[in-house]
Amino acid sequence: MKTIDVTYDLTCAAAEAEHFAHGIALEQTVEVPEDVAQAANLPPGAIGEVAAVEPLSAAPERFRAVIRYAVELSAFQLPQLLNLVYGNI
Numbered sequence: 001m002k003t004i005d006v007t008y009d010l011t012c013a014a015a016e017a018e019h020f021a022h023g024i025a026l027e028q029t030v031e032v033p034e035d036v037a038q039a040a041n042l043p044p045g046a047i048g049e050v051a052a053v054e055p056l057s058a059a060p061e062r063f064r065a066v067i068r069y070a071v072e073l074s075a076f077q078l079p080q081l082l083n084l085v086y087g088n089i
Contacts (some may be wrong), residue, residue, distance in 0.1 A: 001010050001044070001045055001070055002070070002071040002075075003068045003069060003070060003071060003081045004047070004069045004070075004071055004074065004081075004084075004085075005051060005067070005068050005069075005070070006064055006066070006067050006068075006069065006085050007064060007065070008021070008024060008064070008065045008067065008089070009056070009062065009063070009064055009065075010053075010062070010063040010064070010065055011059060011061055011062055011063075012061060012063065014055070014060070014061070014063075017053050017055075017063040017065070018050070021050045021053050021063075021065035022050055024048070024065065024089050025048030025049065025050055025067045026047060026048070026061075026068060027087065027088050027089060028048055028067070028069070028084055028085070028087045029046060029047045029048045029069065029073060030042065030046060030047055030089060031088070040063070044045070044055050045052075045072065045073070045076030046070070046073075048067045048068065048069045048073075049067065049068045049069075050065065050066075050067055050068075051066040051067065051068045052064075052065065052066040052067070053066075062063055066078065077087060
C-alpha cells in the first residue's frame with residue numbers, strides 16, 4: 001500500500017502526545033471516535049496510522065507526530081488531499 005506521510009507539530013503534555021496523534025489520525029480520516037471506528041470493521045488503510053511521535057529538542061511540551069495515510073484517501077485530487085492533511089485539525 002502506498003502512503004502519504006504527514007508531519008504535525010504538537011504542543012501538549014508529554015503524557016498526551018500519543019493520544020493527540022491518534023486523535024488526529026481518526027479525525028482526518030473517519031471523523032468518529034476510536035471505539036466506533038473499531039466496531040465498524042473498516043478496511044485496512046481507512047484510518048490514518050501514527051508512524052512516530054517524538055519530542056522536539058529542548059521544548060518540553062513540543063512533539064513531532066508523523067501520521068501515515070493510505071494514498072487512496074486523497075482520491076487522487078488536490079482538494080481531497082488538502083482536506084485529508086488539514087481537514088478539521
